[in-house]
Amino acid sequence: MILSEASVSKIKEKAARYPRKKSAILPALTVAYRQLGYVDEEVYRAISQVIGVPYVEIAEAATFYTMFPKKPRGRYLIQVCHNISCALLGADSLIGYLEEKLGIQKGETTEDDLFTLISVECLGSCSTAPMMQVNDDFYENLTREKVDGILQELKGKA
Amino acid sequence: MTFYSPVITNAADAAKDDRLHLFKYVEDPDQYKIATYEAHGGYKAWKKVMGGMTPQQVTDEVKKSGLRGRGGAGFPTGMKWGFVPKDSPKPRYLCCNADESEPGTCKDRVLMERDPHGVIEGMAIASYAIGCHLMFIYIRGEFGHCIERMEQAMDEAYAKGHLGKNIYGSGYDLEMIVHTGGGAYICGEETALLNSVEGERGMSRIRPPFPAVEGLYACPTIVNNVESLASVPHIINHGGDWYASLGTEKSKGTKIFSLSGHVRKPGNYEVEMGFNLKKMIYDPAYGNGILGDKKLKGVIPGGASTPFLTPDQIDVGLDYESLQTIGSMLGSGAIIVFHEDTCIVWTILKLIHFFRHESCGKCTPCREGTGWLEQIIKRIEEGGGQPGDVEKIDDICGNILGRTICPLGDAAVMPIQSAIKHWREEWQYHIEHKECLVKTKFEFK
Numbered sequence: 001m002i003l004s005e006a007s008v009s010k011i012k013e014k015a016a017r018y019p020r021k022k023s024a025i026l027p028a029l030t031v032a033y034r035q036l037g038y039v040d041e042e043v044y045r046a047i048s049q050v051i052g053v054p055y056v057e058i059a060e061a062a063t064f065y066t067m068f069p070k071k072p073r074g075r076y077l078i079q080v081c082h083n084i085s086c087a088l089l090g091a092d093s094l095i096g097y098l099e100e101k102l103g104i105q106k107g108e109t110t111e112d113d114l115f116t117l118i119s120v121e122c123l124g125s126c127s128t129a130p131m132m133q134v135n136d137d138f139y140e141n142l143t144r145e146k147v148d149g150i151l152q153e154l155k156g157k158a
Numbered sequence: 159m160t161f162y163s164p165v166i167t168n169a170a171d172a173a174k175d176d177r178l179h180l181f182k183y184v185e186d187p188d189q190y191k192i193a194t195y196e197a198h199g200g201y202k203a204w205k206k207v208m209g210g211m212t213p214q215q216v217t218d219e220v221k222k223s224g225l226r227g228r229g230g231a232g233f234p235t236g237m238k239w240g241f242v243p244k245d246s247p248k249p250r251y252l253c254c255n256a257d258e259s260e261p262g263t264c265k266d267r268v269l270m271e272r273d274p275h276g277v278i279e280g281m282a283i284a285s286y287a288i289g290c291h292l293m294f295i296y297i298r299g300e301f302g303h304c305i306e307r308m309e310q311a312m313d314e315a316y317a318k319g320h321l322g323k324n325i326y327g328s329g330y331d332l333e334m335i336v337h338t339g340g341g342a343y344i345c346g347e348e349t350a351l352l353n354s355v356e357g358e359r360g361m362s363r364i365r366p367p368f369p370a371v372e373g374l375y376a377c378p379t380i381v382n383n384v385e386s387l388a389s390v391p392h393i394i395n396h397g398g399d400w401y402a403s404l405g406t407e408k409s410k411g412t413k414i415f416s417l418s419g420h421v422r423k424p425g426n427y428e429v430e431m432g433f434n435l436k437k438m439i440y441d442p443a444y445g446n447g448i449l450g451d452k453k454l455k456g457v458i459p460g461g462a463s464t465p466f467l468t469p470d471q472i473d474v475g476l477d478y479e480s481l482q483t484i485g486s487m488l489g490s491g492a493i494i495v496f497h498e499d500t501c502i503v504w505t506i507l508k509l510i511h512f513f514r515h516e517s518c519g520k521c522t523p524c525r526e527g528t529g530w531l532e533q534i535i536k537r538i539e540e541g542g543g544q545p546g547d548v549e550k551i552d553d554i555c556g557n558i559l560g561r562t563i564c565p566l567g568d569a570a571v572m573p574i575q576s577a578i579k580h581w582r583e584e585w586q587y588h589i590e591h592k593e594c595l596v597k598t599k600f601e602f603k
Contacts, residue, residue, distance in 0.1 A: 022358075061357055064361075066342065067340040084509060093601045097602070127424040
């Protein structure tokens with residue numbers, strides 16, 4: 001089983017609260033993604049076993065949503081909002097700056113697997129633009145100086 | 159985990175102005191804790207309801223308040239609750255819609271992060287009004303901080319007996335589930351949200367049947383926005399008449415506006431309905447004017463799906479009717495301001511990219527049409543515009559509008575149609591000269 005014991009018990013605990021087991025698909029995918037950093041066919045199969053829902057129904061749901069990528073990404077997933085409110089305050093130049101600092105293009109992962117850079121749709125930080133999300137954390141009202149500091153801190157933690 | 163959104167609020171105004179209730183304590187760093195929430199009068203409304211109000215009395219009070227949905231549609235909340243069939247033998251469900259993702263909108267997040275118990279209390283009261291014993295909050299998956307805050311608040315509410323079995327000895331049981339999404343704007347549309355809770359792809363459903371009759375698991379279900387539900391405890395505490403005394407004749411109460419874009423002081427501001435848009439943008443207490451003393455070019459008043467306003471239109475009240483009168487909408491209350499250096503084609507490309515990406519793909523006009531629109535608009539933006547492009551865009555828009563199951567199709571085209579109406583010459587210039595009339599180049603600091 002690719003899912004850890006902790007993940008399995010967490011999924012079961014969540015699943016038990018729903019009136020129908022199919023509702024546990026998204027919570028299960030979320031738990032699996034948090035453990036593995038990706039969710040592929042092998043994981044769909046494991047979830048199917050744990051919650052007792054056919055494989056195809058897991059796959060059907062998982063492939064609709066953006067948060068369950070099939071392939072692992074860098075240790076730090078940098079998601080930059082490129083929608084209108086952030087764009088008005090320079091989101092495109094923020095993406096360019098990150099590309100330059102990390103030496104990769106949008107959509108790529110650094111060679112040391114530390115950073116993956118992508119741009120995404122609105123993350124609900126419109127009044128604190130521009131912003132980026134690194135794994136779970138939001139970084140808002142970004143400036144070049146702040147971005148430098150954040151990247152340095154993340155590299156230091158690695 | 160970084161919990162606190164650094165967004166500016168007008169909590170200081172709310173602290174000394176009793177009309178402003180949603181933001182009264184949002185700058186108190188402990189407001190998310192149940193002890194602080196209770197010390198500020200929290201769960202008093204829920205106790206009042208449990209202490210002897212009938213579901214009908216609760217619904218009547220909310221009807222009397224005139225509260226309308228704060229997620230974008232503006233449908234009267236109490237009336238919506240009233241659509242749940244009284245004689246249905248099926249269980250009923252409440253889903254709080256916390257899938258906040260309309261570009262420009264960042265208000266529900268603040269309520270969840272900073273005042274999560276206010277949301278839970280509102281959900282509980284609404285649940286009781288419709289006879290629901292299991293309520294959900296659907297939070298977009300990216301809001302890890304909100305999810306943690308809401309789960310923590312839910313655990314506290316259970317521990318203190320505000321949720322669970324036999325609440326306050328009333329015999330009423332109420333359970334709560336925090337359900338998280340997977341990254342899809344469409345799940346903020348209520349029928350797509352219900353599919354998503356059921357473990358399906360987040361695609362919208364044909365109505366009727368409406369969710370109030372056949373929603374989650376084909377049972378009567380009410381879906382309400384976070385801000386709508388957070389308003390409910392205040393309506394119960396102070397009375398529907400009090401709430402109805404705020405705002406305008408038809409748009410009652412207060413509303414949180416998310417102000418973003420080219421203003422000096424972007425932020426979340428709670429004001430009475432009908433507040434003047436121009437004041438919101440220019441008053442030092444709110445937007446404090448346009449960045450870099452530039453000239454205002456346009457405003458999107460209610461989130462990325464609402465038609466643009468031009469500078470001569472902004473002396474208008476921020477309420478459902480006033481904005482409708484001038485051809486736009488209040489939407490979610492997300493005011494996006496842009497100044498003279500903003501190319502309209504560039505702006506529309508940003509918007510249509512979003513809607514093309516977020517179209518669930520169920521209805522052909524929206525799935526194909528948003529793709530065509532993005533392709534054409536991108537071509538124009540990159541200097542490949544052709545004569546007749548504007549007419550083609552207009553034509554595609556007309557063939558999406560009103561031809562889809564859910565409002566995403568309409569949402570995608572209404573800003574485009576208004577942008578062509580207001581700035582047709584700029585589109586033509588872009589096509590003829592293969593470049594922007596104004597050079598858009600926004601650098602972050």
